[in-house]
Amino acid sequence: MSNRTLYQKLVDSHTVTSIDEQNVLLYADLHLMNEYTSPQAFAALEAKRRAVRRPRQQLAVVSHIIPTHAETPRVIRDVASLLQANNLARNCEREGIRLLAANDPLQGIEHIVAPELGLIRPGMVVLCGDSHTTTYGALGALGFGIGTSEVEHVLATQTLVYRLARTMRIVVDGVLPYGTASKDLILWIISRIGAQGARGYAVEFAGSAIGALSAEARMTLCNMTVEAGARAALIAPDATTFEYVRRHALSLDETAWRNALVDWRELISDEGAVFDAEFRFDAHEVAPFVTWGTSPDQAMAVDAQVPDEAGQATPEAAAALRRALGYMGLSAHQPIAGTPIDRVFIGSCTNGRIEDLRIVAGLVRGHHVAPQVRAMVVPGSGSVRRQAEAEGLAAILTEAGFEWREPGCSMCLAMNDDVLSDGERCASTTNRNFEGRQGRGGRTHLMSPAMAAAAALTGCITDVRTLEPHHD
Amino acid sequence: MTKLTLIEGRAAPLPIENLDTDQIMPKQFLRIIDKAGLSGGLLYDLRFDANGVPRDDCVLNQSRYRGASVLIGGANFGCGSSREHAVWGLQQYGFAAVIAPSFAEIFYSNAMNNRLLLVQLERSEVNELLSLSEAPERADAWLRIDVEQQKVITAAGRAFSFPLGARHKRMVTDGMDTIDLTLASLPEIEAFERTHFSRHPWAAVM
Numbered sequence: 151m152s153n154r155t156l157y158q159k160l161v162d163s164h165t166v167t168s169i170d171e172q173n174v175l176l177y178a179d180l181h182l183m184n185e186y187t188s189p190q191a192f193a194a195l196e197a198k199r200r201a202v203r204r205p206r207q208q209l210a211v212v213s214h215i216i217p218t219h220a221e222t223p224r225v226i227r228d229v230a231s232l233l234q235a236n237n238l239a240r241n242c243e244r245e246g247i248r249l250l251a252a253n254d255p256l257q258g259i260e261h262i263v264a265p266e267l268g269l270i271r272p273g274m275v276v277l278c279g280d281s282h283t284t285t286y287g288a289l290g291a292l293g294f295g296i297g298t299s300e301v302e303h304v305l306a307t308q309t310l311v312y313r314l315a316r317t318m319r320i321v322v323d324g325v326l327p328y329g330t331a332s333k334d335l336i337l338w339i340i341s342r343i344g345a346q347g348a349r350g351y352a353v354e355f356a357g358s359a360i361g362a363l364s365a366e367a368r369m370t371l372c373n374m375t376v377e378a379g380a381r382a383a384l385i386a387p388d389a390t391t392f393e394y395v396r397r398h399a400l401s402l403d404e405t406a407w408r409n410a411l412v413d414w415r416e417l418i419s420d421e422g423a424v425f426d427a428e429f430r431f432d433a434h435e436v437a438p439f440v441t442w443g444t445s446p447d448q449a450m451a452v453d454a455q456v457p458d459e460a461g462q463a464t465p466e467a468a469a470a471l472r473r474a475l476g477y478m479g480l481s482a483h484q485p486i487a488g489t490p491i492d493r494v495f496i497g498s499c500t501n502g503r504i505e506d507l508r509i510v511a512g513l514v515r516g517h518h519v520a521p522q523v524r525a526m527v528v529p530g531s532g533s534v535r536r537q538a539e540a541e542g543l544a545a546i547l548t549e550a551g552f553e554w555r556e557p558g559c560s561m562c563l564a565m566n567d568d569v570l571s572d573g574e575r576c577a578s579t580t581n582r583n584f585e586g587r588q589g590r591g592g593r594t595h596l597m598s599p600a601m602a603a604a605a606a607l608t609g610c611i612t613d614v615r616t617l618e619p620h621h622d
Numbered sequence: 623m624t625k626l627t628l629i630e631g632r633a634a635p636l637p638i639e640n641l642d643t644d645q646i647m648p649k650q651f652l653r654i655i656d657k658a659g660l661s662g663g664l665l666y667d668l669r670f671d672a673n674g675v676p677r678d679d680c681v682l683n684q685s686r687y688r689g690a691s692v693l694i695g696g697a698n699f700g701c702g703s704s705r706e707h708a709v710w711g712l713q714q715y716g717f718a719a720v721i722a723p724s725f726a727e728i729f730y731s732n733a734m735n736n737r738l739l740l741v742q743l744e745r746s747e748v749n750e751l752l753s754l755s756e757a758p759e760r761a762d763a764w765l766r767i768d769v770e771q772q773k774v775i776t777a778a779g780r781a782f783s784f785p786l787g788a789r790h791k792r793m794v795t796d797g798m799d800t801i802d803l804t805l806a807s808l809p810e811i812e813a814f815e816r817t818h819f820s821r822h823p824w825a826a827v828m
């Protein structure tokens with residue numbers, strides 16, 4: 151077996167038994183839960199008098215519904231949301247599952263919390279009732295989102311009936327240009343291959359541009375690969391990965407670490423491995439990117455003009471463009487730069503990490519958010535929040551006029567009270583620009599943290615490369 | 623469980639590309655701990671205006687589509703969030719099947735686990751059924767979906783085949799307690815665990 155892809159190795163090493171040609175029984179090393187996709191799974195288990203098989207391989211986090219106002223202790227005032235939080239606490243208590251509740255100092259978004267607690271390591275299979283579980287491929291772990299029925303199955307068996315994916319390799323060579331980051335790269339890739347361009351595939355990223363990314367930047371990349379329809383995203387672990395895991399997985403002693411490295415160095419696609427599909431891209435072509443529409447693939451370079459129907463490949467794409475421009479209040483051929491914005495949201499499992507906040511603080515230091523703009527920074531976790539405060543980033547952001555808030559998913563999906571009003575336009579570092587995602591009638595422009603910072607300062611969509619440097 | 627081998631009825635057209643689960647079941651309907659009441663939230667922003675008044679431009683509000691049991695959608699139907707609430711809502715509203723050129727992956731698994739039939743057809747075939755669905759009052763708009771044969775059959779006798787894996791077919795037609803089936807393999811799972819964690823102790827993280 152010297153011609154396997156990394157994906158095949160991860161599946162093979164977690165296959166309990168083969169079910170049929172398409173399906174295997176896949177073992178989950180770790181299962182993460184939140185308060186809104188797990189309740190019905192626990193209820194079904196209880197109704198059938200089934201127990202959670204491996205409580206110590208579960209971690210639950212209150213993340214989606216939690217308000218992010220800066221108040222201590224944090225209080226969930228919405229009755230339905232409070233019921234979800236209490237219900238999760240009850241379920242975890244009864245089953246002996248570790249819970250990061252609203253006021254736990256480690257609370258945050260599951261995909262930010264798990265890696266920083268050292269719970270995500272190369273070679274693992276990690277499942278969660280949340281589509282952005284693809285994030286963990288950044289560390290060489292196979293992660294993907296599951297539905298509530300599958301959450302129930304995992305709780306009861308620690309396994310999943312898993313339909314095998316096809317394999318795709320996306321090679322990106324070259325150097326990302328000035329002003330761009332992995333967020334621009336993934337928006338650019340999705341715009342190239344489409345919102346279902348990787349549907350059915352486990353995508354492995356490779357190439358020099360990927361190798362040059364930090365572990366956190368890789369998380370942004372793998373996180374959003376699901377927006378191209380991918381079933382998983384993977385990056386073979388390397389020195390960058392090992393350095394990140396070493397810093398976070400403090401429970402591994404020296405011997406365990408050395409043994410782990412022996413295993414993890416095997417986690418590469420073999421020389422002779424064949425992928426079902428392959429793309430090659432040049433990082434030089436990436437520019438600061440921003441979405442103009444209501445699907446993550448409706449994205450463009452910030453210095454370009456909004457596309458028109460004639461430029462669309464199919465009648466369906468033209469219809470989608472018409473619908474999206476109507477919703478977004480934009481016209482074909484208008485430059486996207488200069489479009490006034492009302493709100494800025496910096497955070498989410500895509501871009502709520504300390505590295506993201508450093509970039510934003512670096513750009514806004516000594517400047518101020520445009521007067522008509524309301525700008526929020528929601529750190530991805532309690533640890534990120536404290537780190538940002540210790541580094542002085544929080545002070546910079548607050549002085550620049552940003553709201554400095556408590557951690558959670560917040561306005562990425564607007565399940566709490568952080569919501570766009572009808573017609574409000576938002577520069578957002580999140581992952582989905584769907585109609586109504588951030589609030590009914592809300593207009594979301596996805597972009598990198600740097601681009602969102604630039605938009606906050608100028609009050610309109612702005613090419614971060616044109617921002618004048620701050621004066622110290 | 624009751625057998626589900628034939629789905630019959632009128633189809634409602636909703637040819638929107640990349641119709642995501644946020645739109646199928648918006649956020650404000652997710653703050654529940656059971657599965658009740660999701661029919662009211664289905665496609666809420668498409669069905670109702672900001673004041674909660676039904677929108678005339680939504681086919682689901684038109685009396686001629688009342689009782690439709692099939693929904694015809696665009697490509698990549700059900701993309702985005704993993705929320706199974708989208709599937710529960712479609713079923714509670716009365717849909718037993720969705721026809722589209724393609725479906726998002728997590729949505730597909732969720733649908734199978736709930737016995738919501740997903741029929742993937744070629745774009746041209748979907749377009750033909752969309753045309754038929756535009757005049758639901760006509761007798762030839764009546765669709766029959768034979769799950770066993772994996773065929774959509776129009777009143778005029780046109781038949782379109784769709785793919786359905788053997789396991790998924792059984793899940794839809796017979797229903798399946800997949801947990802019970804898996805627990806039958808418990809000795810294998812336990813044996814796997816012993817080997818796995820002794821060979822890869824780093825995989826035990828908590």
